[in-house]
Amino acid sequence: MKEKILERFLRYVRIDTRSDSDSTEFPSSKNQFVLAKMLVEELKHIGLTDISIDNYGYVMATLQSNTDKKIPVIGFLSHMDTSPDMPGANVNPRLVDNYNGEDILLDKTTGLTLKVSDFPEIKQYKGQTIITTDGTTLLGADDKAGIAEIMTAMEYLVTHSEIKHGTVRVAFTPDEEVGRGVDFFDVRKFGAEYAYTIDGGELGELEYENFNAAKALINIQGRNIHPGSAKDKMINSLLVAKEFIDMLPVGQRPEFTADYEGFFHLTKIGGTVENTVLEYIIRDHDRKKFEDKKAIINDIAVVLNRKYPDGTVKPEIKDQYFNMREKIEPVFHIVEIARKAMEQLGIEAKTVPIRGGTDGSRLSYMGIPCPNFFTGGHNFHGKYEYIPLESMVAATNVIIRIVALYADNNE
DSSP states (O other): OHHHHHHHHHHHHTSOOBOOTTOOSSSSSTHHHHHHHHHHHHHHHHTOEEEEEOTTOOEEEEEOOOSSSOOOOEEEEEEOOBOTTSOOSSOOOEEETTOOSSOEEEETTTTEEEOTTTOGGGGGGTTSOEEEOOSSSOOOHHHHHHHHHHHHHHHHHHHOTTSOOOOEEEEEESOGGGTOTTTTOOHHHHOOSEEEEEEEOSTTEEEOOBOEEEEEEEEEEOBOOOGGGOTTTOBOHHHHHHHHHHHSOGGGSGGGOOTTOOEEEEEEEEEOSSEEEEEEEEEESSHHHHHHHHHHHHHHHHHHHHHSSTTSEEEEEEEEEOOTHHHHGGGTHHHHHHHHHHHHTTOOOEEOOBSSOOHHHHHHHTTOOOOEEEOOOBSTTSTTOEEEHHHHHHHHHHHHHHHHHHHHTTO
16 A cells, blocks of 8 residues: 555655646646546546546546445545645656655755754654655645545555445545635535545544634825925825734734634735735634624725825725635534544544634535544655655544445444
């Protein structure tokens, strides 16, 4: 199993599948189709059925039930794209066998090093095989590790028919990293009653609650007058933008928050004296606090529009996704089954809130309650990304065990 997971993962990460937030196409990058078609052929080779790829790049397949028991159809999903925030072409993973618990030099040219002092959690993987970047790109474990784990689990179940199971559906989605992962996902076609995204971090993570999320565009209209005659006439939109930024609570920036604390995150700013646009993402686990944060954005606009001509500041806020906990709590047994699977494998389940979102958070509101659990990776979206191979094996075994437990629970 270890060799198969590694071979698959190394093959997947070498395809540059970065999504593109500026693209109007779906999927947003062509190479996502390259990986999708590769997965289709691999699913055929493994022996799954009902394999499909649609015009949007969604890949789906079925592991047919091998029992007469009436068992809910369950699904497993991972996404094919990687973050656009970091180079993803020419990924050249490094394998550190029998890791010695010390710093890992990633790039000899620049001296970039994965330091234990910066990332002390890596010491717990001493003696294991660590897969790292070469210091020039991301690794792509988010979420190609999840794909490799699902693929290997399905192959194992096909070749080990003594493990009784119901019908299992798998899906691989595009554009999760730019928030569009299930924009065109066909829930009826997928046909699962419950599902799990394999898109989490370190060993043991089990998540069933995430941020409520919104995006805010703040358009600030200034008045550009020649500076030689600007007195009492010019309105510098760049300076108004600074006022707007300074009126938001500093302590609610992401660099000052953790756990269940929400934030306002300025992601982009651009403009001139005449016009400036601010882009923010707004996050909070608590629905009321989330709504309050959106209200703060609008209230600041009201204040500034009283100080300057009406319409100077125009906020546009769009909800992106909501906390899946609301949809999962009524069927909480699906979380308990995942927890039991981990416990039976000797893995301590770590229930933590997702400080972000997954395809599962949106799917939960589309009719498929969908918690999330670990792939094994650390430091996603950056040059310091790494994943222990043993954690990937563990995630694969959790998938297999979950499938078996659904059958056991319906005896």
